[in-house]
Amino acid sequence: MTGPAWPIAALLVGYPVWWALGFGGLSVILLAVPMAVILWRRRPIRVPRGFGLWLLLLAGYALSALMLSEMPPDTYGDFGAGRLIGYGMRLALYVSVLVVVLYLGNLTERELPQLRLVRMLGALFVTTVAGGLLGVLAPDFSFTSPVERLLPDWIGGNPFVQNLIHPTAAQTQKVLGYASPRPEAPFEWANAWGSNMSVLLIWFVVGWWVYGGRLRRALAVVLLGLAAVPIVYSLNRGLWIGLGLAALYLVVRVGGRTRTAVCAAAATGALVFALSPLSALVAQRLDNPHSNDIRAFTVSATIRAATHSPVIGFGNTRNAMGNHRTITTGKTPWCTGCGHPPLGSDGQLWLLIITQGFTGAVLYVAFFAGAIRRHWADRSPIGLAGVLVMGLVLLYMFVYDGLVTPLILYLVSFALLWRNSP
Structure with a gap:
């Protein structure tokens, strides 16, 4: 694609290439540069309502750097390169997604039609389905990316960085009591895959079904059927709840034949699922809520730590002393499940609380809640879908870390x- 819309096409449609190179979600930092250049050349720049809230969020995160060397009670860790790298990458991502929003909002409809942008997200949905199927069929697939080969060990060896630059098909976890793969390709974590799948599915339906012809709709049915397999095998309760609430949202907000069609599609899908082998896997997952104890421990530890810097937080995560099973830390022959859970790792809300204090969490919620309030009256397909995504953002902040790729998709939405808006 030529013209000023090429950077967003490179980000969304070209995402599989970025993933294979080892950039993944970090590609938004690179592409924010040409986006910023395009913005600079067309001053004055339009800004959306609520823009000030994100600026305050950025300012708060900049201030939180003052606390990077501090250690709240019942946590541990060294003030070194790892903590600084994590802070710097998060700051760059927060700035980059803001540039993406301003860039998209200042392109004209002729330069980037709304439907084209929606279908770019639909293209990434197809990539996500393919990555999910790869995770189910070849869960051990991984390779060393070019970026991983080039980075020095003191950067590439950082766990946060390693997850971003090392392409893998799935995470293998003992969610069901035994080792089972959870799809994550082409994203950084299995939970990121779940969050992104739900957001992209919404835009895929808009672009391929609502605004699609007969052929697109036929392909959409096939792709949605294929997507059901990795969605179930992801063992991702947050994703399942999000999709259920999305269906309920549509039933409530649309009317007439559209509501009837949504109900019929939901009933048909539920019946097919109930009769398929996938239903047994879901039942097994619901019978094994082992992550609840882990989440409860890390959330409570995060809140306790944040009370020692409630306004600006600590700039980055910290590791908790002990875990949900023991007051000791570290793996041992008699406690292979013991570890050092990072605070704020169970959802964007908790990450904001530990890194930016309660102030950052309030600003984040206000930004997305404000978008819902302002656009609630927009009953166009894009308006309904966008408000739905904003609602999912507020739901997922309790269970999903927004960084890296989920936040990109939230802000594109x-x-x-x-x-x-008019």
């Missing part, structure tokens, strides 16, 4: 809503 926000930009679609902004562009759709």
Whole structure:
């Protein structure tokens, strides 16, 4: 694609290439540079309502750097390169997604039609389905990316960085009491795959079904059927709840024949699923809520730590002393499940609380809640979908870390809503 819309096409449609190179979600930092250049050349720059909230969020995160060397009670860790790298990458990502929003909002409909942007997200949905199937069929697939080969060990060896630059098909976890793969390709974590799948599925339906012809709709049915397999095998309760609430949202907000069609599609899908072997896997997952104890421990530890810097947080995560099973830490022959859970790792809300204090969490919620309030009256397909995504953002912040790729998709969805307003 030529013209000023090429950077967003490179990000969304070209994402599989970025993933294979080892950039993955970090590609948004690179592509934010040409986006910023395009913005600079077309001053004055339009800004959306709520823009000030994100600026305050950024300012708060900059201030939180003052606390990087501090250690709240009942946590441990060294103030070194790892902590600084994590802080710097998060700051760069927060700035980059803001550039993406401004860039998209300042492109004209002629330069980037709304439907084209929606279908770019649909293309990434197809990539996500393919990655999910890869995770189910070849869960051990992984390779060393070019970026991983080039980075020095003191950077590439950082666990946060390693997850971003090392392409893998799936995470193998004992969610069901035994080792089972959870798809994550082409994203950084299995939970990121779940969050992104739900957001991209919404835009895929808009672009391929609502605005699609007969052929697109036929292909959409096939792709949605294929998507059901990795969605179930992801063992991702947050994703399942999000999709259920999305269906309920549509039933409530649309009317007439559209509501009837949504109900019929949901009933048909539920019946097919109940009769398939996938239903047994879901039942097994619901019978094994082992992660609840881990989440309860890390969330409570995060809140306790944040009370020691409630306004600006600590700039980055810290490791908790002990875990949900023992007051000791570290793996031993008699406690292979013991470890050092990082605070804020169970959801964007908790990450914000530990890194930016309760102030950062309030600003984040206000930004997305404000978008829902302003655009609630927009009943166009893009308006309904955008408000739905904003609602999922507020749901997922309790269970999913927004960084890296989920936050990109959240903000692209926000930009679609902004562009759709009169």
